[in-house]
Amino acid sequence: MTASVPAPASVPVSVPARLSARRITLAYGERTVSTGLSLDVPDGAFTAVVGANACGKSTLLRAFVRLLRPTAGTVSFDDRDVTRWRPKAIARQVGFLPQTLTAPENTRARQLVARGRYPHQSVLATWSPEDERAVDEAMAAAGVGDLADRELESLSGGQRQRVWIAMVLAQETPYLLLDEPTTFLDLAHQYQLLALLARLRDGGRTIIAVLHDLNQACRYADHLVAMREGRVVAEGAPADIIDAALVREVFDLPCVVVPDPVTGAPMVVPTP
Amino acid sequence: MNAAPARAAGPLVLRLGRCSARFERRTAVVTCALLAAAAALALAALCRGDSWDHPADVLRALAGRGDSVLVVREWRLPRVTAALVFGAALGLAGAVFQNLTRNPLGSPDVIGLDAGSYTGALIALTVLAGTPAQLATVSATGGLLTAVVVYLLSLDAGFDGLRLVVIGIGVNAVLTALNSWIVLRADLDVAIAATGWNAGSLNGVDWRDVKLSFLAIGGLALLLAVLAHATRQAALGDELAVTTGVRLRRLRLLSVLAGVGCTAAVTAVAGPVVFVALAAPQIGRRLAGASGVPLLPAALTGGVLLLAADLLAQTVLAPVVLPVGVVTTALGGCYLLWLLYKEVARP
Numbered sequence: 001m002t003a004s005v006p007a008p009a010s011v012p013v014s015v016p017a018r019l020s021a022r023r024i025t026l027a028y029g030e031r032t033v034s035t036g037l038s039l040d041v042p043d044g045a046f047t048a049v050v051g052a053n054a055c056g057k058s059t060l061l062r063a064f065v066r067l068l069r070p071t072a073g074t075v076s077f078d079d080r081d082v083t084r085w086r087p088k089a090i091a092r093q094v095g096f097l098p099q100t101l102t103a104p105e106n107t108r109a110r111q112l113v114a115r116g117r118y119p120h121q122s123v124l125a126t127w128s129p130e131d132e133r134a135v136d137e138a139m140a141a142a143g144v145g146d147l148a149d150r151e152l153e154s155l156s157g158g159q160r161q162r163v164w165i166a167m168v169l170a171q172e173t174p175y176l177l178l179d180e181p182t183t184f185l186d187l188a189h190q191y192q193l194l195a196l197l198a199r200l201r202d203g204g205r206t207i208i209a210v211l212h213d214l215n216q217a218c219r220y221a222d223h224l225v226a227m228r229e230g231r232v233v234a235e236g237a238p239a240d241i242i243d244a245a246l247v248r249e250v251f252d253l254p255c256v257v258v259p260d261p262v263t264g265a266p267m268v269v270p271t272p
Numbered sequence: 273m274n275a276a277p278a279r280a281a282g283p284l285v286l287r288l289g290r291c292s293a294r295f296e297r298r299t300a301v302v303t304c305a306l307l308a309a310a311a312a313l314a315l316a317a318l319c320r321g322d323s324w325d326h327p328a329d330v331l332r333a334l335a336g337r338g339d340s341v342l343v344v345r346e347w348r349l350p351r352v353t354a355a356l357v358f359g360a361a362l363g364l365a366g367a368v369f370q371n372l373t374r375n376p377l378g379s380p381d382v383i384g385l386d387a388g389s390y391t392g393a394l395i396a397l398t399v400l401a402g403t404p405a406q407l408a409t410v411s412a413t414g415g416l417l418t419a420v421v422v423y424l425l426s427l428d429a430g431f432d433g434l435r436l437v438v439i440g441i442g443v444n445a446v447l448t449a450l451n452s453w454i455v456l457r458a459d460l461d462v463a464i465a466a467t468g469w470n471a472g473s474l475n476g477v478d479w480r481d482v483k484l485s486f487l488a489i490g491g492l493a494l495l496l497a498v499l500a501h502a503t504r505q506a507a508l509g510d511e512l513a514v515t516t517g518v519r520l521r522r523l524r525l526l527s528v529l530a531g532v533g534c535t536a537a538v539t540a541v542a543g544p545v546v547f548v549a550l551a552a553p554q555i556g557r558r559l560a561g562a563s564g565v566p567l568l569p570a571a572l573t574g575g576v577l578l579l580a581a582d583l584l585a586q587t588v589l590a591p592v593v594l595p596v597g598v599v600t601t602a603l604g605g606c607y608l609l610w611l612l613y614k615e616v617a618r619p
Contacts, residue, residue: 065515091517098511107563114294118505119517123498127285127294171516 017041019064019094019175019206024073026059026230033059034230036073041175046201047208048221052251056230057210058099058179064208065096065177077175091119095173099180101164103152109163110148113139116170134170142166142196158189165196176200178209182216194220214251218242218265226250242266299560299569306559306572310356313579317352318344320586346478353486354477354541355579355596359548361489361534363556363574364496366549368531370565371503372524373436377615379550380415380535382608383440386544387447388418389536390470393543394454397462404540408484412536418443419532434615472545472597474582485537492530492537493571499526500567507564545597547604548574548581550611 017040026034033056041047041064049057062068063075066082074081082090095116103112116138117131139145142162152160161184168176178197182190190213197207198220211217217224218238225235228250234241247255247268260267284295318334319325325340333344366379380386392414396406422443426436451470455463496503502523506513513520538545555577556569578596581603585594 067511067514086517087514087519088517091515094515096511096515098509098515101512102509104507104564106561111296111563115505115508116516118501121501123501124291126501127283127292128287128290132285 018043019075019077019208021060021063021070021075022073024063024070024075026056026063026068027071028059028068032230037230037232038073039225039232039235041206041208042223044201044204044206045222046198046220047206047223047225048211048217049208049225049227050211050214050217050250051227051233055227055250057225057227059230060227061096061177061179061208061210065094066090067096088119091171091173093173094175094177095168095171097164097168097176097178097181099183105153107152108148109144109150109152109155109166110135110139112152112163113144113166113170116167119171134172138166138169138172141169141200157184158186158192161185161189161193165193169200174204175206175208178207180210180212182211182213190216214242214247214268215260218267219260219263238266242268296560296562299562299566302556302560302569303572306556306569306576310572310576310579313576313583314352314356317355317579317583318348320583321348322591350478350482351474351582352579354474354482355582356575357482357486357489358474358538358542358545359552359575359578360493360571361538361574362545362548362578363552363570363572364493364567365531365534366551366574367553367556367565367567367570368496368503368527368534369549370553371507372527372531374507375434375437375615376554377434377437377550377611378440379553380531381544381546381549381604382444383422383437384418384444384447385415385532385535386539386546386549387444387451389415389532389539390544391418391447391451391454392536393540394451394458394466397466398454398458404481404484408488408537408540411540412533415532415536415539416529418447419528423528470543470597471595472543472600473595474542475593475595477541481541485541488537489534492533495526496530496567499523499530503527503567504564543595543597545578545600547600547607548578550604551607552577 019041021037021039023036023038024034025032025036037060039060049060051057059068063070064082069083076082077085077090077093113135114131117134120131121128139148142165144159144162144166147155147159147163152163155163161181165181182193185193194216197209201207201222221238223235224238224241226233226241226246233250234246242257244255244257247253247257253270254272255268255270257266257268259265284297284300286293315327315330318330319327321343329338329340330344332338333340369378369380369383370376372378389411392411393407395414396402396410400406400410422436422440425443426439455466458466502518505516505518506520506523510520535549552574553565553570556573557565559573560566560569562569578600581599582596585596585599588594
């Protein structure tokens with residue numbers, strides 16, 4: 001069964017994290033979401049951030065990608081405050097896929113994917129051979145090569161989501177953050193997407209995704225970050241930290257934790 | 273330089289050294305067609321006098337030969353050039369604000385910037401001496417202040433959505449009332465000048481009047497061309513714009529300044545010419561089949577529209593020459609109704 005004592009983080013302390021938050025306070029106007037939050041994102045791993053609705057997981061991601069400026073503390077990449085990077089330079093390191101996505105009308109799939117190249121372009125160089133290659137590769141990796149000339153409005157939800165993924169892949173960032181990327185997908189497409197993220201991790205990228213489904217997170221992520229009310233309650237390898245007590249603490253859900261019959265990862269079975 | 277298509281019907285790619293650019297084929301075709309239409313209309317407008325001159329005579333006069341050099345080069349050419357340049361400026365201003373608000377109704381004439389510029393111009397006319405420089409600066413200030421007021425009032429929703437447009441329509445109504453009040457309080461001769469001007473007119477425009485405006489519009493168009501790539505990227509939404517490296521706040525500030533500047537540069541000379549800024553970007557977008565609201569088709573469509581409207585204004589009730597604003601208002605009213613209907617019907 002699973003370990004019931006909190007285990008140390010799955011990543012050796014000696015490896016310094018490139019992306020990290022140090023004692024940050026996050027707030028929307030008067031409403032404070034997190035206070036004194038610290039997190040090191042393990043390099044080269046698939047990290048899943050889990051927690052109940054409104055626990056501050058999306059907010060944390062927004063702080064990592066400069067969409068929300070901490071009122072205290074710093075988010076840094078390579079030991080430098082992310083807000084002090086030149087915007088295009090940090091955008092070549094850290095990519096982000098928001099939860100709600102809207103493209104302008106009449107946008108074709110390949111046009112959209114090409115926009116992921118923005119941080120690699122300048123006013124006078126808006127389409128280099130390098131851009132061409134990156135877009136082709138990204139579309140192939142996301143499995144949307146054959147949709148290139150289709151308008152976005154004509155695609156199914158699953159296809160559209162993969163085109164958006166291709167767009168952030170074309171950005172060719174070593175770090176890729178995704179806010180609930182599986183939300184609008186049916187079950188089969190959810191697993192396809194998670195498998196794609198795992199492949200990207202195998203290819204050397206660092207993935208950080210907010211995920212709703214704890215079992216999917218346990219199966220695909222190397223590193224789990226469990227949050228509640230703006231705090232990190234536990235973090236580490238799924239097998240090391242997931243147990244009935246943690247799930248009850250994070251989700252207020254009574255359950256038993258059994259090994260997943262396919263992968264052996266912890267599987268949460270609610271006991272209402 | 274080579275111009276090689278990436279694939280059968282793919283975009284045109286131009287590369288020269290480290291510089292590169294990509295055009296959608298259809299945008300390129302539409303651009304050429306609009307340029308041809310502008311040239312044809314311009315020639316027609318240059319031929320138009322009390323009677324229609326032969327195009328060959330007009331072309332000769334343009335080259336500086338023949339009897340009608342003065343008429344063509346000094347009387348008709350300024351008006352035709354002004355229609356094209358002002359139309360392009362209005363098209364650009366409309367595209368800028370429609371991109372910023374992500375709403376086809378978010379155009380400077382609808383959200384009160386024209387009315388604000390006109391308020392500035394009225395103040396320059398009635399309180400100050402009304403020199404061209406004063407008209408230009410005070411009307412630009414009026415437009416800018418209006419933009420600030422509209423922005424502050426809709427701050428909750430940011431620059432996005434119908435809210436800004438609705439608030440802008442309100443501000444527009446208030447300013448229109450204010451403008452009427454200023455005209456009523458003004459001396460009779462100033463009031464008559466101001467009222468004629470309120471309709472937006474190119475009657476009697478000559479080179480001296482437009483020099484400053486043309487310079488300003490040229491500079492602002494250049495600025496917008498530099499910003500075009502970031503503007504296109506910002507159409508993906510604030511979040512992706514920021515995380516792909518757009519300096520969003522700077523982009524917005526410069527875009528608003530350029531959009532207000534274009535509107536004011538036109539208003540200072542011709543008075544508020546409505547409808548072009550509203551319709552040209554959307555017509556250009558549909559013609560080009562482009563995603564987002566591209567700037568170049570908007571500018572070209574604007575030039576063609578305003579020149580066509582001005583030709584109509586001179587021809588419909590000839591020998592009476594209408595202010596071009598009357599024609600654009602009549603056409604624009606119908607378009608605005610249709611657009612409002614569509615916006616409200618949108619889920």
